[in-house]
Amino acid sequence: xxKIHTEKxxxxxxxxxxxxxxxxxxxxxxxxxxxxxIGSTEPVYNRSGVAxxxxxxxxxxxxxxxxxxxxYPGQSPMTRGIYPTMHRGRTWSQRQLIGFGIPADYNAxxxxxxxxxxSAVSLIPCNSVYRGFDADQVPxxxxxxxxxxLNTVDDMDACFEQVDIADLxxxxxxxxxxxxxxxxxxVAKRRGVPWSRVTGTSNQSDYISHFVANHMFxxxxxxxxxxxxxxxxxxxxxxxPGWNPLSVVGQHMQQAGATPAEAMAFTLSTAIQYAxxxxxxxxxxxxxxxxxxxxxxxxxxxxxxxxxxxxxRRIWESIVREQFExxxxxxxxxxxxxxxxxxxxxxxxxxxxxxxxxxxxxxGILGGLQSLHTDSYDEVLSVxxxxxxxxxxxxxNILREEAHLTDVIDPLGGSYYVxxxxxxxxxxxTSVMDRIEGCGGMYNAVQNGxxxxxIGESALAFQxxxxxxxxxxxxxxxxxxxxxxxxxxxxxxxxxxxxxxxLQTLERFKENRNQSTVxxxxxxxAHAANSDSENVYxxxxxxxxxxxxxxxxxxxxxxxxxxxxxxIVP
Amino acid sequence: xxxxxxxxxxxxxxxxxxRGSRIVATALRDAGMEVIYTPPWQDIETVVGLxxxxxxxxxxIGSLATDHLLVPKLMDAxxxxxxxxxxxxxxxxxxxxxxxxxxxxxxxxxxxxxxxxQEISVxxxxxxxCAREQxxxxx
Numbered sequence: 057x058x059k060i061h062t063e064k065x066x067x068x069x070x071x072x073x074x075x076x077x078x079x080x081x082x083x084x085x086x087x088x089x090x091x092x093x094i095g096s097t098e099p100v101y102n103r104s105g106v107a108x109x110x111x112x113x114x115x116x117x118x119x120x121x122x123x124x125x126x127x128y129p130g131q132s133p134m135t136r137g138i139y140p141t142m143h144r145g146r147t148w149s150q151r152q153l154i155g156f157g158i159p160a161d162y163n164a165x166x167x168x169x170x171x172x173x174x175s176a177v178s179l180i181p182c183n184s185v186y187r188g189f190d191a192d193q194v195p196x197x198x199x200x201x202x203x204x205x206l207n208t209v210d211d212m213d214a215c216f217e218q219v220d221i222a223d224l225x226x227x228x229x230x231x232x233x234x235x236x237x238x239x240x241x242x243v244a245k246r247r248g249v250p251w252s253r254v255t256g257t258s259n260q261s262d263y264i265s266h267f268v269a270n271h272m273f274x275x276x277x278x279x280x281x282x283x284x285x286x287x288x289x290x291x292x293x294x295x296x297p298g299w300n301p302l303s304v305v306g307q308h309m310q311q312a313g314a315t316p317a318e319a320m321a322f323t324l325s326t327a328i329q330y331a332x333x334x335x336x337x338x339x340x341x342x343x344x345x346x347x348x349x350x351x352x353x354x355x356x357x358x359x360x361x362x363x364x365x366x367x368x369r370r371i372w373e374s375i376v377r378e379q380f381e382x383x384x385x386x387x388x389x390x391x392x393x394x395x396x397x398x399x400x401x402x403x404x405x406x407x408x409x410x411x412x413x414x415x416x417x418x419x420g421i422l423g424g425l426q427s428l429h430t431d432s433y434d435e436v437l438s439v440x441x442x443x444x445x446x447x448x449x450x451x452x453n454i455l456r457e458e459a460h461l462t463d464v465i466d467p468l469g470g471s472y473y474v475x476x477x478x479x480x481x482x483x484x485x486t487s488v489m490d491r492i493e494g495c496g497g498m499y500n501a502v503q504n505g506x507x508x509x510x511i512g513e514s515a516l517a518f519q520x521x522x523x524x525x526x527x528x529x530x531x532x533x534x535x536x537x538x539x540x541x542x543x544x545x546x547x548x549x550x551x552x553x554x555x556x557x558x559l560q561t562l563e564r565f566k567e568n569r570n571q572s573t574v575x576x577x578x579x580x581x582a583h584a585a586n587s588d589s590e591n592v593y594x595x596x597x598x599x600x601x602x603x604x605x606x607x608x609x610x611x612x613x614x615x616x617x618x619x620x621x622x623x624i625v626p
Numbered sequence: 627x628x629x630x631x632x633x634x635x636x637x638x639x640x641x642x643x644x645r646g647s648r649i650v651a652t653a654l655r656d657a658g659m660e661v662i663y664t665p666p667w668q669d670i671e672t673v674v675g676l677x678x679x680x681x682x683x684x685x686x687i688g689s690l691a692t693d694h695l696l697v698p699k700l701m702d703a704x705x706x707x708x709x710x711x712x713x714x715x716x717x718x719x720x721x722x723x724x725x726x727x728x729x730x731x732x733x734x735x736x737x738x739x740x741x742x743x744q745e746i747s748v749x750x751x752x753x754x755x756c757a758r759e760q761x762x763x764x765x
Contacts, residue, residue: 183639183640183691183692184640186642187640187667194640195696195699197695198639198640198692198695198696201691201695202641270642270643271665272640272643274642312645313645399645402740403738403739403740435719436739437719437721437722438719438721439691439692512648515645515648515649516649516652519653519743522742523742523743523744533742624644624648624665
């Protein structure tokens with residue numbers, strides 16, 4: 057673990073406390089003036105529970121260890137960034153979530169985006185898909201309201217109609233068993249696009265975060281999900297080398313209530329768990345570590361988020377280098393996508409959310425992110441409208457090209473406060489990680505509900521801070537403006553006729569496929585699930601190619617591995 | 627002394643975001659109510675069955691995606707089961723147009739983001755009282 061020097065931080069908890077020196081220094085004079093004007097104050101804590109002083113100076117961080125604590129971007133310990141050029145060279149991928157209606161609707165919006173110059177896209181399926189069902193298995197009124205309904209290779213083909221899928225970076229919200237990637241590979245095969253040119257990320261591959269926090273994505277029982285993930289990583293390393301098979305997600309945990317430090321700790325402990333599982337499967341760490349990516353929430357607590365990201369980068373680099381003894385310099389790069397926090401947004405005076413999202417995004421940019429999604433201000437009112445989504449994109453354009461945020465790499469580096477806070481956040485993070493290690497690693501810790509309980513407690517504590525008024529929420533507990541009516545969101549919902557047409561298409565697809573091929577593919581999938589020597593994900597891909605639907609693949613694996621029931625600690 | 631209000635906190639449909647329903651369940655319990663809590667994705671029949679077997683006064687449905695669109699069906703099913711007296715409240719992301727439909731369908735109250743736990747407890751407790759007054763006499 058990269059050594060951090062914290063002995064200088066001892067005097068931090070008492071803003072009004074006496075100075076250790078006896079002669080009157082400038083600092084003492086300031087302290088006296090400060091105490092006189094402020095009086096005795098309650099200590100201020102950030103969301104992670106770090107006590108925050110009113111001012112920081114060289115006693116908190118003197119820079120004497122900056123070579124080992126900070127280094128330079130792209131070099132160990134990566135505190136200042138994972139690439140030598142960072143945002144000077146290439147800013148960040150502007151990746152907005154898209155997914156709505158039926159495949160034709162998705163295709164229309166996708167082509168609009170590609171026309172406007174976007175090269176990185178996302179694919180958000182309908183909640184029915186998340187739950188592992190085909191469209192004909194759920195109440196029709198819920199279809200296509202939150203994401204695109206797609207179940208078959210034909211649907212995936214329609215999503216990307218007249219779009220060249222070669223080298224188009226696609227981030228898919230595709231939990232275990234990764235049927236969407238399988239369908240995309242089936243489309244590539246159909247179109248003659250080599251799998252080596254299929255690029256993107258399996259965004260929702262972190263089953264532990266689903267078991268703990270975002271329960272909607274949890275489909276297969278824990279041991280099955282564990283097996284499929286490792287097979288998925290092994291398969292893509294071999295056959296789809298441009299694909300990032302793993303995105304370890306802190307976002308769900310922070311959205312569910314974990315503090316920023318806890319969310320970072322849980323994410324890193326999860327990544328360690330997956331790395332150990334990959335090694336046990338015989339995969340080469342030099343090869344798989346460079347393919348690990350991360351996904352975080354950015355709250356509005358600006359400096360805390362910056363420190364969270366800087367500390368996370370430093371911890372991860374040292375884990376990869378020291379604990380796993382990996383030599384490949386690319387392996388220690390803490391590549392992350394970040395999304396502004398929806399939980400911080402308010403329904404009251406909702407246009408204020410534009411300011412909140414911009415502030416959160418600034419924190420993420422200063423924290424050195426690689427990819428960013430900015431929330432639409434109306435997400436608390438409904439599924440985002442196109443106009444609000446446009447403002448969210450322009451927020452990124454403004455921050456990137458008007459605000460001069462990208463001129464300097466790690467611009468807060470060397471700040472007494474930010475360096476001291478980075479060290480303290482690192483201590484908080486590693487102490488939570490130690491607790492997880494004490495439970496026998498992340499897999500065991502979540503099985504026992506330890507992590508779930510911690511998240512629930514933190515969520516409740518934060519709610520109490522809002523209800524008591526200790527944490528201001530503009531428009532909710534302060535500065536309420538009753539004259540501002542809540543704007544009615546322009547609801548875009550897929551017309552029921554389009555959904556019924558889509559259901560007919562699905563029915564025809566199921567009728568017209570080669571039934572014996574489908575049966576054979578499902579048999580082989582079930583067989584692989586029960587055989588340690590086979591790669592079960594390879595059979596998922598074969599099944600997608602053979603015309604097996606998403607719902608059928610998930611149902612088969614649920615039978616073999618057990619249905620995924622998240623552990624919910626109320 | 628009156629027994630405490632009995633509240634079922636649950637989620638129907640497909641969405642799994644349960645931070646809100648967990649916090650509300652804890653707050654109602656802390657306010658002295660008896661809370662029956664379920665994981666997400668319950669179907670309507672299960673909710674009606676629980677409401678009957680657990681003799682609840684109020685059902686709270688969390689909806690962060692669009693699952694509240696199923697609530698009118700729940701209202702019908704409660705009526706069919708002779709449980710019209712049970713009050714239903716919905717909390718979460720509910721667009722205004724949908725809120726009108728829910729109230730028309732018989733939902734007692736929609737809580738939007740920003741509602742305090744205090745406000746929710748007071749209202750749920752009041753609704754529980756109403757529900758008891760409306761409940762058919764058991765002979």
